Amino acid sequence: MSVSGVVFLDKPEGWTSRRAVDEVAALYAEGSKPPKAGHTGTLDPLATGMLPILLGEATRLASLGAEADKRYRFSVDFSIATDTLDREGKVLARHEVAGLSQEAIAAAAQAMLGEQEQVPPAFSAVRMQGKRAYELARAGKPVRLRPRRVVIHELVLRAWHPPVAELECLCSKGTFVRAIARDLGAKLGVGGTITALRRLSTGGWPETIMRPWEEIRAHPARHLLPVEVWVSPLPRIVLGEDAARRLVLGQRLAGLPGEAGLHAVFVRERFVGLAQRDARGVVHPRLVLASARAALLGA
Numbered sequence: 001m002s003v004s005g006v007v008f009l010d011k012p013e014g015w016t017s018r019r020a021v022d023e024v025a026a027l028y029a030e031g032s033k034p035p036k037a038g039h040t041g042t043l044d045p046l047a048t049g050m051l052p053i054l055l056g057e058a059t060r061l062a063s064l065g066a067e068a069d070k071r072y073r074f075s076v077d078f079s080i081a082t083d084t085l086d087r088e089g090k091v092l093a094r095h096e097v098a099g100l101s102q103e104a105i106a107a108a109a110q111a112m113l114g115e116q117e118q119v120p121p122a123f124s125a126v127r128m129q130g131k132r133a134y135e136l137a138r139a140g141k142p143v144r145l146r147p148r149r150v151v152i153h154e155l156v157l158r159a160w161h162p163p164v165a166e167l168e169c170l171c172s173k174g175t176f177v178r179a180i181a182r183d184l185g186a187k188l189g190v191g192g193t194i195t196a197l198r199r200l201s202t203g204g205w206p207e208t209i210m211r212p213w214e215e216i217r218a219h220p221a222r223h224l225l226p227v228e229v230w231v232s233p234l235p236r237i238v239l240g241e242d243a244a245r246r247l248v249l250g251q252r253l254a255g256l257p258g259e260a261g262l263h264a265v266f267v268r269e270r271f272v273g274l275a276q277r278d279a280r281g282v283v284h285p286r287l288v289l290a291s292a293r294a295a296l297l298g299a
Helices: 017-027 056-061 102-110 133-138 177-188 213-218 241-248 290-297
Strands: 005-011 037-039 048-055 070-077 080-082 091-094 114-118 148-161 164-171 193-202 236-239 261-267 270-277 283-288
Touching (some): 017 048, 017 213, 148 177, 177 193, 241 270, 241 283, 261 283, 270 290, 283 290
Parallel strands (some): 048 193
Antiparallel strands (some): 005 048, 070 193, 080 091, 114 148, 148 164, 270 283
């Protein structure tokens, strides 16, 4: 695959994540065939912000983003509750918020920190009975989703302009911000409807690295970053070619002391794949790029 790397898209409002992947992949088509492409965590059409899109061989590394924590800034209207938990849904109830204080919102937000069970929204892509939950919800069928374990690391009130609060959160994979708004409103005895949502970061990548669609479309080559950039947050293991050949053949490498955990493996400045170093200093191969394997083995 000649096209491989990551594009940090600032997803436009109104686009599905699938559309974003298709639009970006089309920019890097070789002839009429776009490269394999995927994203690292769905954003609702209403949402904007960071959507890393991986192309070619880099798609094999999508889990580095999908499993990572995400940071969001969002606005919640406490005066209404909708069926979709956002402003595009049907209004189910209205609430009086005249007595709601900034201090009460901040305290309720702090009370939501930590590991917890979160029930996904009925209008979500979670599967139930072999279908997406939103398909059942749109058909008027009851949707009862099982809670999932999530972690809310931070939830901070940034502004309060009744009836809308602006908040920022850092949360684990699988966390629904719409559900955070719903649950925060429930704690306060009011509604909780998302009116704006922006992903600021995936896996600690800064907001400044993402680019708007118009800029990427105008200069595609400039905004396709190499896979080495995508794995740069991981600690490195740098190997010689002989050791790297053994690793890509599936062999473990002993006698490499250092920090335990997942590492990016390099031969000089070229990324080879991922490996897990255990507490004894033994390195176990986890993922090898086909292009690196071919280069090392002469295939």
